[in-house]
Amino acid sequence: MIDSVKRDIINVLKGGYRALKNKEVAELRDLSNHTIHNASIFRDKDSVSIAIIIFSLSKILEKNQYRQGNEWKGFYKGCLSFLDTARSSLDKDNFENYSNTMSEFFKFISIFDRKMNLFIDNVLDNAKIKKGCRVYEHGISIGCAADLFGLTHWELMNYIGNTTISDYNITMSMSDRIKMVKEIFKIK
Amino acid sequence: MKALVFDTSSIISLALNNLLWIIRPLKKQFKGSFIISEAVRQEVIDKPIKNRRFMFEALTIKDILNEGYLSLIEDKEIEDKTKYLVNVANNIFKANNSYITILQHAEVECIVIAKHFNADACVVDERTLRFLVEDYNKLADILKNRLHTNIEINQENLNIFLNYSKDVKVIRSTELCIAAYEFGILDRYITDRKIHLELRKTLLEGVLWGLKFRGCAISETEINDALGFYGLLKG
Numbered sequence: 001m002i003d004s005v006k007r008d009i010i011n012v013l014k015g016g017y018r019a020l021k022n023k024e025v026a027e028l029r030d031l032s033n034h035t036i037h038n039a040s041i042f043r044d045k046d047s048v049s050i051a052i053i054i055f056s057l058s059k060i061l062e063k064n065q066y067r068q069g070n071e072w073k074g075f076y077k078g079c080l081s082f083l084d085t086a087r088s089s090l091d092k093d094n095f096e097n098y099s100n101t102m103s104e105f106f107k108f109i110s111i112f113d114r115k116m117n118l119f120i121d122n123v124l125d126n127a128k129i130k131k132g133c134r135v136y137e138h139g140i141s142i143g144c145a146a147d148l149f150g151l152t153h154w155e156l157m158n159y160i161g162n163t164t165i166s167d168y169n170i171t172m173s174m175s176d177r178i179k180m181v182k183e184i185f186k187i188k
Numbered sequence: 189m190k191a192l193v194f195d196t197s198s199i200i201s202l203a204l205n206n207l208l209w210i211i212r213p214l215k216k217q218f219k220g221s222f223i224i225s226e227a228v229r230q231e232v233i234d235k236p237i238k239n240r241r242f243m244f245e246a247l248t249i250k251d252i253l254n255e256g257y258l259s260l261i262e263d264k265e266i267e268d269k270t271k272y273l274v275n276v277a278n279n280i281f282k283a284n285n286s287y288i289t290i291l292q293h294a295e296v297e298c299i300v301i302a303k304h305f306n307a308d309a310c311v312v313d314e315r316t317l318r319f320l321v322e323d324y325n326k327l328a329d330i331l332k333n334r335l336h337t338n339i340e341i342n343q344e345n346l347n348i349f350l351n352y353s354k355d356v357k358v359i360r361s362t363e364l365c366i367a368a369y370e371f372g373i374l375d376r377y378i379t380d381r382k383i384h385l386e387l388r389k390t391l392l393e394g395v396l397w398g399l400k401f402r403g404c405a406i407s408e409t410e411i412n413d414a415l416g417f418y419g420l421l422k423g
Contacts, residue, residue: 001286004284032403037335037336037337039290040288040334040335041283041284041286041337042284042286043289070420075369088212099243100260102296107306136314136315136316137287137315137334138330138331138335139290139327139331139334139335140288140289140290140315140316140331140335141290141291141292141315141316141317142196142197142314142316142403143196143231143291143292143293143294143314144289144290144291144292144296144316147292150378151199152231152236152239152242153200153231153232153236154200154204154235154236154241154242154245154333155196155241156403157200157201157204157313157314157403158402158403159202159400159403161400161402162401162403163313165405166280166315166400166404166405166406166407167407167408167409168407169319169329169330170316170324170407170409170410171319171322171323171326172322172323174409174410174413174414174417175361175417176412177363177410178363178366178414178417180309180357180359180363181359181363181366182367183365184192184308184309184357184359184367185214185217185367185370185371187216187367187370187371
């Protein structure tokens, strides 16, 4: 793992622990974007994973139906423990333990979400789409962003269309584009 | 060769808007080939057909392909050239001492096929490839502003890519639908003659916004400019 990437992930894990403990949804959401730069530049899978996890926690934390359930206490404690173990593993450069902890963390969230969620979509997949969209926003193609987050183009495009990402940076006037297509199709 | 080369994103935009059918009459008007690569076929048929959410759309694309309205291209020379050009494209922009992977094989392959067959244009709805071909500075600005870091450009690789792609025109599904609009192909949606003119505006506006909402990289300004081009803009 690149040293700067490791430092960033440790900071996000520390911040995530604090934010979850204080039930700060906005802080968690903000933290989930901190590793997107590294994900975009280095195509770093660990940066991707932590972004998905932290964003998922923010979505879970903001839903009353999740927090009021019987499962909440155990889930909440479990998440704090995963965040702490992952941070401590990285602090000690124990990458194998870090990786195992994160994959268990994914399963833990997935099981909880399946029990509580009223929708077909699950929180982890939604987090992947949101963060994948962020990478596209950074100038990376849809195909590359989809590959990085293990998504299909379909899932990403469906979401990107609802954002304002394409509303800036016009490269050619629309009248020139229309003239071009009329020329291609020989439309008078 | 008279041809249009479609990438994954443009086929998806059309399919998600139930507009894939326009490929049939458009191809007749165009009198040329509509091409996709094997990698695109996998992205628009093989992968989504296993996904409950998009399997119906995948089936409609499969149908168009089976009917011969889309031609599938597989060629060793194109494959090799694509690998080379992907490597070039992904070694142009550098941040924090690392080259940024900006494009995927299937996206670059679209350009290579277009060059190989001297096609009329590529149909690409996603932003990154189009920006690299049309105005790399805009792409460099996006990378710089979004990544909050300095972007170095490998001029040699940039020149290789730009020289290769300089004659390739890029259109989007929106321009394809504008052609369909011009040919009257979309008129089947507006059969009420009494308010025909107003409906023509709604038709073009609705189609362009529909494509935008399903991921085609077109701005609100561009949509309004298109409506203005046809004298359909209010005020």
